[in-house]
Amino acid sequence: MSKMGTSRQKWQQGFKFPSRSRVLIYLSALVIVCWSVGPFLWQMSTSLQPDSQLLSSPPHLFPYPITIEHFVNIFVGKSFHRYLINSVIVTVATTFLCLLFGSIAAYALARLEIRGRFRVLGFILGVSMFPQIAIVGPLYVLGTNFGWLDTYRVLIVIYLALGLPLVTWVLFGYFRSIPRTIDEAARIDGARPLRIFFRIILPMSLPAVVTTGMLCFIAAWNEFMFALAFTSDINHQTVPVGIANFTGLHYVPWGDVAAASVVVTLPLVVMVLVFQQHIISGLTGGAVKE
Amino acid sequence: MAITEAEMHTRTLRPGNIRFRFWRPGPFVFLLPTLASIGAIAIYPVLLGLWLSFRDTTLSSPTDTFIGLANYGQIVSDSQFWNAWTHTIQFTAASTLLETLFGLMIALVLAEQFRGRGIVRAAMLVPWAIPTVVTSKMFGWLFDGQNGIVNYLLRFVGLIQHNIDWIGSPDFALGTIIIADVWKTTPFMGLLLLAGLQTIPSSLAEASVIDGANAWQHFWYVKLPLLTPTLLIASMFRALDAFRIFDLVYVLTGGGPADATEVLSTLTYKQLFSALQVGYGSALATTMFITEIVIAVIFGVFLLRKMREVGQ
Numbered sequence: 029m030s031k032m033g034t035s036r037q038k039w040q041q042g043f044k045f046p047s048r049s050r051v052l053i054y055l056s057a058l059v060i061v062c063w064s065v066g067p068f069l070w071q072m073s074t075s076l077q078p079d080s081q082l083l084s085s086p087p088h089l090f091p092y093p094i095t096i097e098h099f100v101n102i103f104v105g106k107s108f109h110r111y112l113i114n115s116v117i118v119t120v121a122t123t124f125l126c127l128l129f130g131s132i133a134a135y136a137l138a139r140l141e142i143r144g145r146f147r148v149l150g151f152i153l154g155v156s157m158f159p160q161i162a163i164v165g166p167l168y169v170l171g172t173n174f175g176w177l178d179t180y181r182v183l184i185v186i187y188l189a190l191g192l193p194l195v196t197w198v199l200f201g202y203f204r205s206i207p208r209t210i211d212e213a214a215r216i217d218g219a220r221p222l223r224i225f226f227r228i229i230l231p232m233s234l235p236a237v238v239t240t241g242m243l244c245f246i247a248a249w250n251e252f253m254f255a256l257a258f259t260s261d262i263n264h265q266t267v268p269v270g271i272a273n274f275t276g277l278h279y280v281p282w283g284d285v286a287a288a289s290v291v292v293t294l295p296l297v298v299m300v301l302v303f304q305q306h307i308i309s310g311l312t313g314g315a316v317k318e
Numbered sequence: 319m320a321i322t323e324a325e326m327h328t329r330t331l332r333p334g335n336i337r338f339r340f341w342r343p344g345p346f347v348f349l350l351p352t353l354a355s356i357g358a359i360a361i362y363p364v365l366l367g368l369w370l371s372f373r374d375t376t377l378s379s380p381t382d383t384f385i386g387l388a389n390y391g392q393i394v395s396d397s398q399f400w401n402a403w404t405h406t407i408q409f410t411a412a413s414t415l416l417e418t419l420f421g422l423m424i425a426l427v428l429a430e431q432f433r434g435r436g437i438v439r440a441a442m443l444v445p446w447a448i449p450t451v452v453t454s455k456m457f458g459w460l461f462d463g464q465n466g467i468v469n470y471l472l473r474f475v476g477l478i479q480h481n482i483d484w485i486g487s488p489d490f491a492l493g494t495i496i497i498a499d500v501w502k503t504t505p506f507m508g509l510l511l512l513a514g515l516q517t518i519p520s521s522l523a524e525a526s527v528i529d530g531a532n533a534w535q536h537f538w539y540v541k542l543p544l545l546t547p548t549l550l551i552a553s554m555f556r557a558l559d560a561f562r563i564f565d566l567v568y569v570l571t572g573g574g575p576a577d578a579t580e581v582l583s584t585l586t587y588k589q590l591f592s593a594l595q596v597g598y599g600s601a602l603a604t605t606m607f608i609t610e611i612v613i614a615v616i617f618g619v620f621l622l623r624k625m626r627e628v629g630q
Binding site for chain 2: 050053054056057060061063064065067068070071074082083085086129130132133135136137140141142148152155157158159160161162163164165166167168169170172185186189190192193196221246249252253256257267268269271272274280282285286289292293296297300301304305307308
């Protein structure tokens, strides 16, 4: 692997890599891709194979003949759509509230006169590093007292607080990169801060807001521990809890598990692949360049 | 600036309305929803947990008295705690080390210019986006003792003679969990380190070439020292995250077989929600919290020292 060729000028001047290291790079890239998507592709293949093939040796890499019995099983036999509906309600509400509260906070921190803004930001970041197991017990006690167990709102409120640090931080960084002259003009014209925010800053920052919303969505969609602790009936349990409970009495229904995995993951994977550039820059604070 | 701010407030508060003139909320109002949610869902429960850890509260009986440090005394002599502690440290050390190492290798590959680099980067986000519960089930099937494809492949290439019960045997279960975690988190680590690599100016590579350094020397003496702060920060976040592992263990093995994969989070969760020992469980959680702070401080000290070295 040659480390010499990183500079773009050299590449453009026709810097010749030793061919051996080019081969090595492509080989490594191939290994990375196979390692990353291989297990999920196998899960997809599994979801389309009948049980008799799954239990036979050697395993069939490609599903033939294709069956959709596992997908029928999870929706007809296990009411999987119930979990999906719960997850969609909780996740969409969480994402919306996170973006609303977090973006206003980020705007205030980035633009308005707030004493000790970096202390506030440091506080928010510090909170995001709390181990979640340290709050699940006390929250359960509180939830019991409030009668909030087995509700959507208990999960939404918790996920909101867990998601806000990320949203605030990412959007704070983005809002600060917008030139001040733009909103100062509006301010001179007499616009109030909230109006400036909703009419000027927010529309300008739509890509960043969408990316942040997606990060928030994925985190809430995937959360398991709180959902497990706070919900116990199918009318409020989310998808991760549903999948975790997919165990047969005598054997694990691997085909059904695979089908459920594909149903919940495929939208995420498609979303991530479509918005990958935005997500990478959102996750790394804009540091990864093309 | 200050004048415009003041003007803004009087405007916000409808000039002429005397009742509101004295109430000057200031820009802090915009922070209120965020700080209130975080305070109610993070700060208050942590303090409540601390308070509960000094009590013998249970959810199954009405006992609820102050017992001082008795819970912490019980932790020190609890063999289950030390068992979980050992696994947690093993898991944290192994996964952080492997993920940093593999992540660095991936970042070095991605720092090169080659065709299809975007596709590789996109593919790397797939493990990150998959729900951890799905990852657990996926690895449960991949490493299944009877029909798992990993056993088949290992037999096929002749590395093993008989199927290994990866998840059901105490010798392999923790290792399988580490492999699953490495799969899920390494690509993300690679992206973070790639971000660090890309801040290193390319002029340094040219300087190395002029000085006659080979690729390995350039990496070892130029890139690695400059990347050290990024490596430390990334591995700190990774270690803090690994220390609180829950989903993977809970779904893949449930802490078994024979407590061979029990970690602190799963132990605490069981104390809270199966044994309903809120007091003792809170003491366990507080202990974890303190350990996390210690980990962060250790990394922080290292980081400051390294940054001072690089700065000089």
